[in-house]
Amino acid sequence: MNVSSTVQRVCVRVLENRVLGGHLRSLVLEAPEVARRVLPGQFIQLDCHPSLTLLRPFSIMNADPERGTVEIFYQVVGMGTKAMATWSKDHETWILGPLGSHFTAPAPGEMALLVAGGVGLAPLRFLAHRLQMQQIPVTLLWGIEAEKIPFATVPAFGGVGVDVVENPLVLAQEAAMGIVTCLASVQKREGFFHGFVSDLMDRVLEVGTGLGVRSRLYVCGPTAMMAAVAGLAQKWALRGEVSLEGHMACGLGGCAGCAVPVTQGDGWRYVRSCTEGPVLPLDQVLWDVPMVHAGGCSTKRGT
Amino acid sequence: MKPLDTAILLAGVPLASPVTLLSGCVGFCEDLARMEGFDFSAVGAIFLKGTTLQARQGNRPPRVVETQGGMLNAIGLQNPGARHVVDHILPTIQHLPTRFFANIAGSTVAEYGEVARIFDDSPVDGIEINISCPNVKEGGAAFGSDPKVAAHVVETVKRVTSKPVITKLSPNVTDITRVAQAVIDAGTDAISAINTLMGMAIDLEKRRPVLGNGQGGLSGPAIKPVALLQVWRIHQIAGPRGIPIVGQGGITTARDAMEFMVAGATAIGLGTALFRNPLGAREVLDGMVAWGQRLGVANFHEIRGTLNQP
Numbered sequence: 153m154n155v156s157s158t159v160q161r162v163c164v165r166v167l168e169n170r171v172l173g174g175h176l177r178s179l180v181l182e183a184p185e186v187a188r189r190v191l192p193g194q195f196i197q198l199d200c201h202p203s204l205t206l207l208r209p210f211s212i213m214n215a216d217p218e219r220g221t222v223e224i225f226y227q228v229v230g231m232g233t234k235a236m237a238t239w240s241k242d243h244e245t246w247i248l249g250p251l252g253s254h255f256t257a258p259a260p261g262e263m264a265l266l267v268a269g270g271v272g273l274a275p276l277r278f279l280a281h282r283l284q285m286q287q288i289p290v291t292l293l294w295g296i297e298a299e300k301i302p303f304a305t306v307p308a309f310g311g312v313g314v315d316v317v318e319n320p321l322v323l324a325q326e327a328a329m330g331i332v333t334c335l336a337s338v339q340k341r342e343g344f345f346h347g348f349v350s351d352l353m354d355r356v357l358e359v360g361t362g363l364g365v366r367s368r369l370y371v372c373g374p375t376a377m378m379a380a381v382a383g384l385a386q387k388w389a390l391r392g393e394v395s396l397e398g399h400m401a402c403g404l405g406g407c408a409g410c411a412v413p414v415t416q417g418d419g420w421r422y423v424r425s426c427t428e429g430p431v432l433p434l435d436q437v438l439w440d441v442p443m444v445h446a447g448g449c450s451t452k453r454g455t
Numbered sequence: 456m457k458p459l460d461t462a463i464l465l466a467g468v469p470l471a472s473p474v475t476l477l478s479g480c481v482g483f484c485e486d487l488a489r490m491e492g493f494d495f496s497a498v499g500a501i502f503l504k505g506t507t508l509q510a511r512q513g514n515r516p517p518r519v520v521e522t523q524g525g526m527l528n529a530i531g532l533q534n535p536g537a538r539h540v541v542d543h544i545l546p547t548i549q550h551l552p553t554r555f556f557a558n559i560a561g562s563t564v565a566e567y568g569e570v571a572r573i574f575d576d577s578p579v580d581g582i583e584i585n586i587s588c589p590n591v592k593e594g595g596a597a598f599g600s601d602p603k604v605a606a607h608v609v610e611t612v613k614r615v616t617s618k619p620v621i622t623k624l625s626p627n628v629t630d631i632t633r634v635a636q637a638v639i640d641a642g643t644d645a646i647s648a649i650n651t652l653m654g655m656a657i658d659l660e661k662r663r664p665v666l667g668n669g670q671g672g673l674s675g676p677a678i679k680p681v682a683l684l685q686v687w688r689i690h691q692i693a694g695p696r697g698i699p700i701v702g703q704g705g706i707t708t709a710r711d712a713m714e715f716m717v718a719g720a721t722a723i724g725l726g727t728a729l730f731r732n733p734l735g736a737r738e739v740l741d742g743m744v745a746w747g748q749r750l751g752v753a754n755f756h757e758i759r760g761t762l763n764q765p
Contacts, residue, residue, distance in 0.1 A: 159489050161492065206521045402730045408518070409528060411530075427486060
């Protein structure tokens with residue numbers, strides 16, 4: 153899971169910077185070498201503006217080795233992402249990558265259950281597509297609260313959604329690829345499961361859609377959501393991996409600024425979310441030590 | 456154009472370049488070698504992560520936060536302990552074509568001595584004493600703010616090692632020159648100046664400090680003017696005694712680096728700037744060479760401390 157391959161610092165060109173609705177955007181960068189090498193769960197550090205002291209970490213949502221592009225999914229929340237929102241086609245900037253650890257594939261015969269919250273969808277969408285290419289059955293649950301849903305949806309004609317939601321909607325792109333999706337929102341929305349995505353996960357496992365113990369879990373989202381999913385993983389005896397959020401400076405393991413607490417024997421220790429992580433075994437992360445704080449620079453979401 | 460010799464002598468240690476990488480910014484170098492295009496020949500020396508006698512977990516997160524023109528950090532000296540560094544880390548990096556300085560810290564004066572003794576029997580080229588870490592409850596800055604205690608730490612370390620000793624000073628004192636004078640008298644072979652300035656960032660919604668440690672050390676371009684002044688002031692004392700200074704504090708460009716040399720630095724350190732550009736050492740050195748050649752100097756020692764009075 154831990155990657156020791158080389159990291160590049162490269163100048164990249166913006167090919168597309170699309171408003172997906174509200175504060176959510178998608179940025180496509182021309183970065184051929186990174187696109188060829190990056191694996192689901194890994195991230196890049198992006199230079200958002202020369203006046204900013206730190207680069208901003210972003211998970212890769214999609215990498216196209218043939219086109220030589222990588223795509224990130226971001227929310228305009230702070231100075232870095234505000235600067236990014238002004239970029240137009242052909243804007244040039246620098247990235248470092250690929251960085252960090254990546255998700256590992258399920259064992260033979262296992263299915264993949266992906267649980268995402270907000271922009272935490274990014275690394276799991278990338279994972280879903282890559283697993284699907286390997287003919288591994290994927291179910292992707294996504295909790296999204298944005299006013300406008302940033303990706304096209306279509307009515308579901310099967311999958312877990314039909315068991316837990318009336319007239320469920322699914323992500324159109326994933327549906328076309330044969331990936332099962334189901335959406336959750338704490339707001340009442342037609343076609344959505346009403347509640348947190350962790351509630352949706354619990355419900356899906358309850359109705360016995362065959363996911364049960366034969367699934368491997370993959371999680372990314374806000375810390376509270378990941379902690380809730382980790383609790384449910386224990387309840388349902390599921391193992392899996394989580395992609396963490398946390399403050400970060402260098403992204404290369406040099407500063408130890410992105411420490412996250414993990415179990416070690418009877419005790420615990422800090423590991424760096426940029427190098428040992430951001431993808432870590434779900435049952436190793438200690439959720440009772442605060443890892444994320446409003447403000448500052450947050451792993452893989454930028455600010 | 457006249458060739459410029461980039462080599463310098465720092466506390467008796469010949470460095471191929473005056474550009475160094477600062478403690479706490481590149482860990483123990485284990486990940487630097489993964490950086491494609493990283494040019495060790497541009498780096499005169501690397502100051503390794505602050506090391507204590509026993510392993511330390513470091514502070515609770517969040518440990519870093521960006522501020523206007525800089526950042527705050529409160530890592531809290533997370534390190535695996537001196538024995539582990541010497542036995543398991545140094546063997547994996549000592550082949551790299553640059554010089555290494557250990558950076559040592561302790562909770563007691565005696566602990567500094569013990570850590571220094573461990574590094575004395577190791578391949579590092581010298582020992583930097585960290586009496587200025589603002590982020591641990593015991594030790595660190597507590598030793599750096601009292602000239603007598605600072606001198607005691609330096610004497611203790613000097614007694615147990617034959618390696619060159621560099622003392623890293625804190626700007627969080629009323630008069631840095633008093634501490635500089637004391638550590639020079641105690642036998643330090645060089646001075647690093649400055650460490651970070653203590654500061655705080657507040658999460659207004661939660662009415663709580665952003666950093667898990669409450670406070671942290673400010674670094675980055677925001678502190679450069681403070682660092683320049685302190686280097687120049689220390690140079691007034693250290694220069695006549697032949698004690699070199701590793702100038703540091705917000706250096707990002709070659710121009711920044713040259714300003715520190717003019718103020719009195721023999722070598723310069725890159726820290727926070729590496730977080731934006733881990734390959735920055737090469738760019739800074741090339742820029743410094745271009746400046747030096749325009750000035751027509753044969754080496755960087757000719758520039759040191761040449762600041763004209765206002």
